[in-house]
Amino acid sequence: MTTDRFAQEWTEPLSPINRENVTPLWRVNAVKASTIKAVPIRWLWPGWLAKGKLHILAGAGGTGKTTLLIGLIATITTGGRWPDGSRCSEPGNALIWSSEDDPADTLIPRLTAAGADMSRVYIIQGLTNARGDADPFDPANDIVRLRETASEIGGVSLLMLDPIVSAVKGDMHKANDVRRALQGVVDFAEQNLCAVVGISHFAKGGAGSSPADRVIGSQAFSALARTVLVAAKQEDSDQRVLARAKSNIGADEGGISYTIEPCDIGDGIETTRVAWGAAIEGSAREILGDAEATNSEETTEKEDAEQFLVSMLSHGPIAVKQIRADAAGAGYAWRTIERAKKSLSVEAVKVGMKEGWVWQLGSEDRQDSSKTASQNRGGLRENVAAFKESAFVPFQPLVPSESHSCPSSGVGTSNENGHECEDQHEDPLPGGASLPSLDDDAEDL
Incomplete structure (x- = not known):
């Protein structure tokens, strides 16, 4: 019967399937911890800027974030002194990319006023190919191309990205998009042993909250950065503060006061530069709270x-x-x-x-x-x-020192007299x- 025939076919054993061994394209590598040698954090500015790490510098508008960072670049390029008085261990090169400031009328005057070694500062101004075609530099797509440039100029100690949100191809408010986009920036820092500093802004309405959480966009910006620096300006005053809001690799407390002062570098060119003040104790929330309070x-x-x-x-x-x-x-x-x-x-x-x-x-x-x-x-x-x-x-109260005049041409930030200590009465x-x-x-x- 037909039923018996189908029943017989279903009961017959299936022929074996021949499977070929396929070599996987990728495999996970697991390394014994015992084979990895521990190394210390390699600091550019001890406690503040680390080689091979991503940093965020955030603050409200008007705090002078770019001018502040240019002051640090001047220290790097001249082997001068950091704001806390310590010496930069060795001069290095700096790469600057800015979509907000013009090199000729803003960046170069500020670098000059800060006393930077201009032969060690490189400003990214676009891409060119073998045929001579030119395109704008897009940190969201072109960060991988910087590795060759860094090698050609003899290495980079610091890369400035202003603003860091430009490195995000997707939605800067989505953690997955931010992490995916910034991974290339993190890789560049590690591969070139370079401190990358991305400038950002504070989101509105965050006063009083954790300073690291006030960085605009997804919290992934602060999470990926090993150090988050924040800047604030006192109301009705020229006084400003720089503080460490978060650090996975060092102390996350303490700050430094500073002001942004006008400066004439000659030829009718007026600009600004940073003037560093005294160290400040306390957490970033306390320091910013004091600065931002009326x-x-x-x-x-x-x-x-x-x-x-x-x-x-x-x-x-x-x-x-x-x-x-x-x-x-x-x-x-x-x-x-x-x-x-x-x-x-x-x-x-x-x-x-x-x-x-x-x-x-x-x-x-x-x-x-x-x-x-x-x-x-x-x-x-x-x-x-x-x-x-x-x-x-x-x-007796200490009398604050007078602000320094604008340096003349050729004077860097390595002035030994810029960080003298005041004697206290006992x-x-x-x-x-x-x-x-x-x-x-x-x-x-």
Whole structure:
């Protein structure tokens, strides 16, 4: 029967399938960790710029990010001094690509004012082929071609990309697009042992949030960068700050103040250059918060912190660790507490070896503070004002140095006189207390 015939065919064994061995085009390589030799981070500017790594420099408009970076390029090309006073280990070349600034009327004048060695600065101005055809340079497509250029000029210490978002071919707000696009930039940095610095902007409405999260576009920009530097400008002032918002390879706190000053380089050409100031302690959020706060906000915060300190210390010395914990619990940033401490001339005293540091009101003012507090328990602002009138000032304030004039032709950034330290007065503290040494826990001062 037909049914029996089909049943028989289905029960017959299938013929074997001959499979040929196909060599895969790619395979995953796994390397034993024991065969990889550990190496230190190779720093260009220790703690700030690393060779072979991607960095982001972000900030609001008007902070002078490009001028700031050109100042660092001048240090690299001349083997000069970094903003913190340390010396650049050896002169190197710099590559600049900018879609926003014209080389002739903006970049060259700024480089000249900064004292850069122009023979070591190369400005990317497009592509050419064997037939002489020219095309604009597109970092989203042409970054791989830079490797040959870097080799031809004898290596590159720093590559500036302004803006870094131009290296993204897709949507800069999508993490996958950003990661895919920036991988070529990361590879260029590693292959050429070059510090790549991409300039970016802050997104609107991010004040008060984590500075690294304020970088415009996807968070992949900050995630891929090994270091994120941020810049901010004080309202109604020329003072600006540069801070480390994030670092996967070093410290992520501390900053440096700076200003952008006008400069005449001759032939009627006026430009600007960076003038570096003092080092700043604190996290990037605290540093930017101080810089971006309005005068009224800053005054109110400091006055509130002064009230807090007077209230705590009016009954006697308190351990710094306890003050720090209580201040954090009350919502005060430690930098605000430190400013209030200076304003009130609160003393830092070392008590034995185990007890550590304590803060206390000045010896001549404890009774005044206690008396004022007992007379007016409900008005701490009045207490602070009365205390500050008689506050003991143990140190004379440092007088800021005058801003440097524009360097003449041929003068680089290696001037030894640009980073002199001010001598401090060493007046004795009340009650015979001695000043702490540098070996002590400085953050408790």
